[in-house]
Amino acid sequence: MTPARSRRPGAPTRTERGIPEATVARLPVYLRALTALSDSGIATASSEDLATAAGVNSAKLRKDLSYLGSYGTRGVGYDVEYLRYQIAREIGVTQDWSVVIVGIGNLGHALANYSGFGTRGFRIVALLDADPELVGDSVGDMVVRDFAELEDIVASDGVAIGVITTPAGPAQEVCDRLVKAGVTSILNFAPVVLSVPDGVDVRKVDLSIELQILAYHEQRKSGEAALAEVPELPAMNGLTDLPSVGGGFGA
Amino acid sequence: MTPARSRRPGAPTRTERGIPEATVARLPVYLRALTALSDSGIATASSEDLATAAGVNSAKLRKDLSYLGSYGTRGVGYDVEYLRYQIAREIGVTQDWSVVIVGIGNLGHALANYSGFGTRGFRIVALLDADPELVGDSVGDMVVRDFAELEDIVASDGVAIGVITTPAGPAQEVCDRLVKAGVTSILNFAPVVLSVPDGVDVRKVDLSIELQILAYHEQRKSGEAALAEVPELPAMNGLTDLPSVGGGFGA
DNA sequence: CCGATTTTGTTCTCACGTTCACAAACTCCT
DNA sequence: AGGAGTTTGTGAACGTGAGAACAAAATCGG
Numbered sequence: 001m002t003p004a005r006s007r008r009p010g011a012p013t014r015t016e017r018g019i020p021e022a023t024v025a026r027l028p029v030y031l032r033a034l035t036a037l038s039d040s041g042i043a044t045a046s047s048e049d050l051a052t053a054a055g056v057n058s059a060k061l062r063k064d065l066s067y068l069g070s071y072g073t074r075g076v077g078y079d080v081e082y083l084r085y086q087i088a089r090e091i092g093v094t095q096d097w098s099v100v101i102v103g104i105g106n107l108g109h110a111l112a113n114y115s116g117f118g119t120r121g122f123r124i125v126a127l128l129d130a131d132p133e134l135v136g137d138s139v140g141d142m143v144v145r146d147f148a149e150l151e152d153i154v155a156s157d158g159v160a161i162g163v164i165t166t167p168a169g170p171a172q173e174v175c176d177r178l179v180k181a182g183v184t185s186i187l188n189f190a191p192v193v194l195s196v197p198d199g200v201d202v203r204k205v206d207l208s209i210e211l212q213i214l215a216y217h218e219q220r221k222s223g224e225a226a227l228a229e230v231p232e233l234p235a236m237n238g239l240t241d242l243p244s245v246g247g248g249f250g251a
Numbered sequence: 252m253t254p255a256r257s258r259r260p261g262a263p264t265r266t267e268r269g270i271p272e273a274t275v276a277r278l279p280v281y282l283r284a285l286t287a288l289s290d291s292g293i294a295t296a297s298s299e300d301l302a303t304a305a306g307v308n309s310a311k312l313r314k315d316l317s318y319l320g321s322y323g324t325r326g327v328g329y330d331v332e333y334l335r336y337q338i339a340r341e342i343g344v345t346q347d348w349s350v351v352i353v354g355i356g357n358l359g360h361a362l363a364n365y366s367g368f369g370t371r372g373f374r375i376v377a378l379l380d381a382d383p384e385l386v387g388d389s390v391g392d393m394v395v396r397d398f399a400e401l402e403d404i405v406a407s408d409g410v411a412i413g414v415i416t417t418p419a420g421p422a423q424e425v426c427d428r429l430v431k432a433g434v435t436s437i438l439n440f441a442p443v444v445l446s447v448p449d450g451v452d453v454r455k456v457d458l459s460i461e462l463q464i465l466a467y468h469e470q471r472k473s474g475e476a477a478l479a480e481v482p483e484l485p486a487m488n489g490l491t492d493l494p495s496v497g498g499g500f501g502a
Numbered sequence: 503c504c505g506a507t508t509t510t511g512t513t514c515t516c517a518c519g520t521t522c523a524c525a526a527a528c529t530c531c532t
Numbered sequence: 533a534g535g536a537g538t539t540t541g542t543g544a545a546c547g548t549g550a551g552a553a554c555a556a557a558a559t560c561g562g
Contacts, residue, residue, distance in 0.1 A: 020518075022520090024468075025460070027467070028457075028459065031463070032442060033444075047539075054444060055446070057521070060520065060521075062541065063519095063521090063541080063542080065540095065541090066540085066541055066542070070541070074526070074528045075527065075540075076538080076539070078540090092463075092469065092470030107361045107365075110357035110358045110361040114357065114458070121466065122466075160469050161465055184469065184472060185466075185468065185469045187461055187462060193305060193306035195306070199472070201469070203465055205456060206279075207365070207456070208283075208371055209279040210438055210454050210456060211412065212279040213275060214412055214436040214437075215342055215412070216275050216278070216342045216343055217275075217436065218348070218411050219343030271548070271549070273549060274549090297510090298510070308551070310551055310552070310553090311550065313510065313512090314549095316510090317511055323509080323510050324510075324557085324559090325510040325511080325556070325558045326508045326509050326510075326557065326558040326560090327508080327510085328508095328509070328510085329510090
């Protein structure tokens, strides 16, 4: 049942530099699919099986995996555990990453309480907020600490990843402090465009934007009748009465 | 200061069908930038100004806007209010969209409490959960209702958009129910690949994936020393001791 | 009214991403 | 052992997106 691992002498000359960004974004999906298969007791899966589980095309999956190396066996498929390890290693989640969350409002609370964190290669080492009212509160099994402690925490815990769940206003300032303290990857939930120096990665999660994208397609579905209802060139004097669109996850 | 609006007789022959998906995804960002400029009392902005505010290249911004029509004035720039309305109309947020949230756990709570919803073209009409313990609880100014009421609510309020904030387990089932009730756009926070019939749009927000993408780049930054520390081909007998990677926003 | 200046809208080119299609490689059955 | 059947890995074709560059159109100063 377990396939030959085919560690052939002429090693696959692993992709020297640069897995395409689109592929990187899908690797975590494959990882999750593999974990699910593994939990179901499935030891081997074809690219077709995996692709179905991950919700992608099998050719795309094979090409994606080929950037990592040649980890399958022709005529058989992929060893689930083996491939899972390889992808985990490539992503970097075989080691643990320390994470700080800044801004313990509604969303910060939700993320802090999210139990499935530690088991996935990420460890929340601190919850920070600048509001003295919040500092000292306990959230789950952690206590909210003062944002002023940031530098110490980053230095002592080797934090590389920061999560910003503040309102839009202070987000850039928080970001600057994070970067100055040595954080080089930021996950931003605040509805602002953060500017960071080269070498720092920012990823954005924005609920409003997602909903607006859905709204766009939704509008298209309802036939063009809906479009015709809205005047293309409205009288300018009515413009200030518009609902305040835009914005996002602020306080 | 206000430019001529240039409603020339040969109308711009608005893009008949199909704004590129990449452009659609950026329109909400432009909308937000325009709203910010508008709030600052700025009446006119060049593509350069807008691009800076939105964090993109100005050529890209101009090309994106050109898909909507010719709403700028050469030598001058764009009228902020006018362009804001045009983008809002194109996205479809000049009208209100009714939204239901299913799964009132930590995250559902956070979204329900998010006050900046109603002002942005989205109206939460119901919070639903299947857990009898939760039904009847009040969250913000709303009350959690039984998931069984879904069909009635969708029918009476014309709900087109559903947000899934349940754990992974029930997500597909919830999704099926939503679709059957008539929801045609779904924003999914559960860490599963949802399968839906044609004509239904799904967008996914996944914290674990975002963090893992950051981790990948972070690993690359720390020089290749880090890569070398991890064996490329570990002994297979150690594999089951791996931390359980993958998964995501479950209970 | 005209030329200088500004800034848009668009064309062209290149890079990236997706999909097809098939040879290579492996297993299984006779 | 050999042929039939599977499934990977990848080359090639195609489509989409990004960025540079420039002509067209507008303003402004004289």
